[in-house]
Amino acid sequence: xxxxxxxxxxxxxxxxxxxxxxxxxxxxxxxxxxxxxxxxxxxxxxxxxxxxxxxxxxxxxxxxxxxxxxxxxxxxxxxxxxxxxxxxxxxxxxxxxxxxxxxxxxxxxxxxxxxxxxxxxxxxxxxxxxxxxxxxxxxxxxxxxxxxxxxxxxxxxxxxxxxxxxxxxxxxxxxxxxxxxxxxxxxxxxxxxxxxxxxxxxxxxxxxxxxxxxxxxxxxxxxxxxxxxxxxxxxxxxxxxxxxxxxxxxxxxxxxxxxxxxxxxxxxxxxxxx
Amino acid sequence: xxxxxxxxxxxxxxxxxxxxxxxxxxxxxxxxxxxxxxxxxxxxxxxxxxxxxxxxxxxxxxxxxxxxxxxxxxxxxxxxxxxxxxxxxxxxxxxxxxxxxxxxxxxxxxxxxxxxxxxxxxxxxxxxxxxxxxxxxxxxxxxxxxxxxxxxxxxxxxxxxxxxxxxxxxxxxxxxxxxxxxxxxxxxxxxxxxxxxxxxxxxxxxxxxxxxxxxxxxxxxxxxxxxxxxxxxxxxxxxxxxxxxxxxxxxxxxxxxxxxxxxxxxxxxxxxxxxxxxxxxxxxxxxxxxxxxxxxxxxxxxxxxxxxxxxxxxxxxxxxxxxxxxxxxxxxxxxxxxxxxxxxx
Numbered sequence: 327x328x329x330x331x332x333x334x335x336x337x338x339x340x341x342x343x344x345x346x347x348x349x350x351x352x353x354x355x356x357x358x359x360x361x362x363x364x365x366x367x368x369x370x371x372x373x374x375x376x377x378x379x380x381x382x383x384x385x386x387x388x389x390x391x392x393x394x395x396x397x398x399x400x401x402x403x404x405x406x407x408x409x410x411x412x413x414x415x416x417x418x419x420x421x422x423x424x425x426x427x428x429x430x431x432x433x434x435x436x437x438x439x440x441x442x443x444x445x446x447x448x449x450x451x452x453x454x455x456x457x458x459x460x461x462x463x464x465x466x467x468x469x470x471x472x473x474x475x476x477x478x479x480x481x482x483x484x485x486x487x488x489x490x491x492x493x494x495x496x497x498x499x500x501x502x503x504x505x506x507x508x509x510x511x512x513x514x515x516x517x518x519x520x521x522x523x524x525x526x527x528x529x530x531x532x533x534x535x536x537x538x539x540x541x542x543x544x545x546x547x548x549x550x551x552x553x554x555x556x557x558x559x560x561x562x563x564x565x566x567x568x569x570x571x572x573x574x575x576x577x578x579x580x581x582x583x584x585x586x587x588x589x590x591x592x593x594x595x596x597x598x599x600x
Numbered sequence: 601x602x603x604x605x606x607x608x609x610x611x612x613x614x615x616x617x618x619x620x621x622x623x624x625x626x627x628x629x630x631x632x633x634x635x636x637x638x639x640x641x642x643x644x645x646x647x648x649x650x651x652x653x654x655x656x657x658x659x660x661x662x663x664x665x666x667x668x669x670x671x672x673x674x675x676x677x678x679x680x681x682x683x684x685x686x687x688x689x690x691x692x693x694x695x696x697x698x699x700x701x702x703x704x705x706x707x708x709x710x711x712x713x714x715x716x717x718x719x720x721x722x723x724x725x726x727x728x729x730x731x732x733x734x735x736x737x738x739x740x741x742x743x744x745x746x747x748x749x750x751x752x753x754x755x756x757x758x759x760x761x762x763x764x765x766x767x768x769x770x771x772x773x774x775x776x777x778x779x780x781x782x783x784x785x786x787x788x789x790x791x792x793x794x795x796x797x798x799x800x801x802x803x804x805x806x807x808x809x810x811x812x813x814x815x816x817x818x819x820x821x822x823x824x825x826x827x828x829x830x831x832x833x834x835x836x837x838x839x840x841x842x843x844x845x846x847x848x849x850x851x852x853x854x855x856x857x858x859x860x861x862x863x864x865x866x867x868x869x870x871x872x873x874x875x876x877x878x879x880x881x882x883x884x885x886x887x888x889x890x891x892x893x894x895x896x897x898x899x900x901x902x903x904x905x906x907x908x909x910x911x912x913x914x915x916x917x918x919x920x921x922x923x924x925x926x927x928x929x930x931x932x933x934x935x936x937x938x939x940x941x942x943x944x945x
Contacts, residue, residue, distance in 0.1 A: 331712035332665045332855070333680050348856065360675070378668040378676045379859045379867050405885035419676045421668075518689070536888075563882050564934050565855045568712035571874070573853030576890075578908045583711070597825045599890050 334376045334421030336360045340396060342416055345482040351403045352447055352482055353412055354388070356396040357420060365422075367391050367428035368393055369454040370559065370587040375566045376421030377401060380410035384564045384582065387425065388450040390457035397422065400450040401481055407438025411594040422511040426567045428587050430455050430531065430557060437564045439467040441523045443542050445514045446475045449482055450558045451586075452533050460493055470523055474499035478507060487589055515541035518549075531557045543590055553591035560585045560593070576600050601769040603778070604750035604792055610765070614640030616780040617689060620629065620725070623657055624691040625650045634690060645760070649735040653697045653848035654690050656702065656775060658720045660820040661873045665716065665855065670864035673757065681868070683694065683716060683765055687723040696741045696919040697751035698728050700848035706727075706913050707851055714873075725773050728754040731928020734806055740935050743811040746919050748803035759796055766796045809922070811938045814906075820909040820941050830895035831945060833937055837894045841875035843924035843932070847916045852876055876900045902937060 342354035359365065368391055369372070376382040383405075389398035403412045414420070432455065442452045442458060459466050471494060475481045478500050490496050499510035499517040509518040515538060523530070530551055532542045539558055546556050562574035562581045569583035577597040579585060593600075605613065614622065624645040626635040634657060637643055672846040681765060699793040706720065708714035710907075731739070731748035751757045755774030759766040766788065769775050778785060788796075811817070824830075844850040854874035859867035874881060877897050883889040891897050909917035918934070925933045 328713045328715050330680050330682075330715050332716075332871075333678065376869075378678075379857050379862065379865055381857050382869075405677070421676075421678065465852065468741070478882065514699060561884070563884055565853070565874075568709070569716060570707055570712070570714065570851070571854070571903075573874070575904075575908065577903075578911045578928075599896070 329535060332566070334374065334382070334423040336419050337422045339414055339416055339418050339420060344415075345400065346402075346480050348479075349403075351412060352400060353403075354398060354400045355411065355414075355420075355483070356389070356398050357422060359395050359422070360419070364394065365397060365425070367425035369458045370427070370429035370451060371425040372427050372567075372582075372586060373397065373399075373422050373424030374426065374564075375407075375411070376423075377407055377410040378413065378419075378421060381407045382565075383407040384426070385568060386451035386454070386559065386586070388453040389440045390454050390461065392458055392461045394528060400447060400453070402447045406431075408491070415480070422574070424567065426582050427585055431586050432458060434526075435529050436465045436485070437467060437527070438524075439524070440469050440471075441528055441530040441548075442471040442473075443514060443518055443530060443532040443534075444473045445472070445538040446480060447482060448532075448534030448538070449473055450533075452531055453483065455531065456494075458489070460490075465491070467527065469494035472499070472514055472518050472521070473497070474501070474510070474517060476501045513541065514538055515545045516547040518542060519545045520547055525552070525555070529555050529557065533559050553594060554589050556590040557587060557591065559587055562600065601740065601893075602788050603767040603769075604761075604769055604788050604794075605765045605767050605785050607728075607763060609784040610643075610645070611640055611782050613644060613784055614844055617777065619685050619687065621688040621689060622691065623654070631638075637691075643691065644731060645758075647692060647735070649694060649699060649739075649923070650692075651923070651927070653921065653923070654693055654726075655697070655698065655700060655848050655851075657690060658701065658724060659690065659704065659708075659717055659851065660905045663716060663871050665869045665871055667866075667868045676865060683719045685719065685723060688720075688727070689725045689727055690832070690931055691727045691729075691927055693726045693728045694735060694756065694921065695713060695728055695748060695750040695752070695754065695757070695923040696739075696746055696850045698726050699741075699746050699750060700921075701753045703849050703909075703913070703915065703919075704851055725755045725777060727756045727758060727774070730759040730800070730803065732760055732803055734808070736922050737925055738808040738809065738925040738935075739807055739920060740922060741920035742804060742810060743809075744904070744916045744918050744920045746932055747800075748807065749800040759825040761792065761795060761799070763811065764792075766792060786878065809935050811935055811942070813942050814916075814938065817938055817941055818907050818910045821903055821942060824941065824944060825899070827944070829940070830899040831893075833932070833940075834894040834898035837877070837898060837932060838930055839877055839894065839897075840880065840929060841877040842927050842929070842932075844875040844877055845873060846923040848919055848923075848926050849905070850875070852881070866867050876904070898932075899922060902934070902941075906938065906941075
């Protein structure tokens with residue numbers, strides 16, 4: 327009998343972290359499977375998370391595959407499923423199926439300098455990569471994180487980022503001036519242009535709002551980064567997660583299966599429909 | 601295997617297929633549709649193109665994938681609901697609709713095999729009826745690699761020869777349908793075989809509609825993504841989605857939870873047909889929509905069938921049944937569109 331691709335496994339929420347408050351609150355959930363707590367995936371891959379009775383949505387896994395104890399998802403409260411997730415408590419049960427999609431090609435980036443560029447909740451998919459490379463620190467070159475949000479209250483993983491500062495270069499930004507802020511003031515792409523990361527032997531990854539990605543790409547080009555060395559993740563509405571239900575395609579590519587990780591060079595070859 | 605079945609023996613054959621659920625076209629309110637046959641005597645093989653293609657039997661419009669409920673321990677538990685496993689025969693499948701199953705097989709197979717689809721597919725025998733005359737004014741099967749007498753996807757093809765049916769069995773599944781009724785069938789004579797050949801070649805001449813130079817369409821479409829052509833062609837679209845719901849090859853679906861009781865939780869996850877022609881099909885929760893207007897959605901329908909699918913599966917996702925043409929309330933015509941694409945730019 328073939329495996330049923332639509333059947334989730336039940337998993338227990340073992341930890342909830344409040345990241346950001348307000349109407350578009352962000353929480354980070356850690357889950358463990360009820361039976362056989364193992365799940366094989368790679369950084370960049372996603373999973374379908376169910377709140378039974380509300381539905382299912384696709385999230386990038388923000389933990390590293392090198393930590394086997396739990397899966398981590400950072401979720402912004404936006405619609406039906408994400409709002410239901412935000413109402414859950416530690417000990418509640420969700421459904422998880424996956425992993426889905428492709429991954430950041432970390433193996434082929436050994437020895438390279440990595441530049442992470444994220445805005446808002448866009449840090450979540452990159453967080454898995456950061457946690458993975460930090461655990462294999464000697465395999466990679468210089469590590470730099472550009473991260474920004476509208477205000478300092480909108481930054482996720484605040485405590486963890488403080489800890490990161492001893493292991494990699496962290497360059498934070500907020501969109502507008504605020505009392506006590508000592509780092510860059512302005513949009514993330516401007517911070518990148520201001521600090522001028524070197525394109526030599528480097529890979530850049532950028533995740534965040536579409537407009538941020540657009541300006542980041544432009545600025546990276548200006549700094550000499552080639553499109554095949556710049557990676558991003560694409561988001562689309564998904565239902566099946568397995569390349570059949572027909573709504574997440576960009577041309578011949580189903581983002582759930584062929585994506586979500588693309589180099590900018592690959593995206594340029596697809597029709598401009600995302 | 602080739603056999604001749606006298607029409608008067610057809611009912612007798614049906615009666616011997618009691619082990620199967622039998623589906624056949626039935627006329628209700630002046631509309632032909634595939635229905636479960638209660639009495640074999642009710643089968644009428646003089647039908648036109650059924651409105652809903654037989655994909656609805658293998659891939660139902662609504663189907664439960666699994667149930668969830670709060671168990672005694674207070675934890676939600678899940679139980680998958682796979683289709684019941686009774687073998688079925690669909691009689692009177694049009695060759696275009698049978699070919700569609702080959703395309704659907706490709707979609708539902710692969711890395712993540714759709715167990716629901718294949719559970720039904722594997723135990724359903726498809727018995728086709730050749731289109732001696734086109735069953736619809738929209739027919740254009742010849743343009744997309746099909747034919748009124750195509751056996752692609754069929755287990756058996758029947759051809760109406762007047763007093764008899766010429767029966768061609770193409771698969772092991774098809775051969776099995778004769779086992780319990782061998783005495784009803786005769787061997788075809790040379791004359792029967794000659795007549796079948798004539799009927800087949802005549803049938804092709806009766807297909808009126810044609811896409812010219814379809815082999816150029818896929819490459820043309822690649823260059824038309826940003827063309828104002830799509831605005832023009834989609835202007836009259838009402839976003840009703842009938843073109844996709846009645847398409848034998850369209851397979852897009854939605855998955856949603858239906859709740860019977862919130863406390864204690866009891867409900868099910870349900871899959872339903874969906875369509876790329878609805879605005880919210882691709883709309884993100886943020887409100888952003890990668891296909892924001894009718895033009896983008898018509899483009900997706902045409903591109904998927906004649907460019908993306910060709911690239912991914914080396915065939916058109918269209919069998920030329922013409923339902924999307926004859927049933928469109930505003931007369932959007934896929935043959936006209938593709939002929940315009942072919943001469944575009």
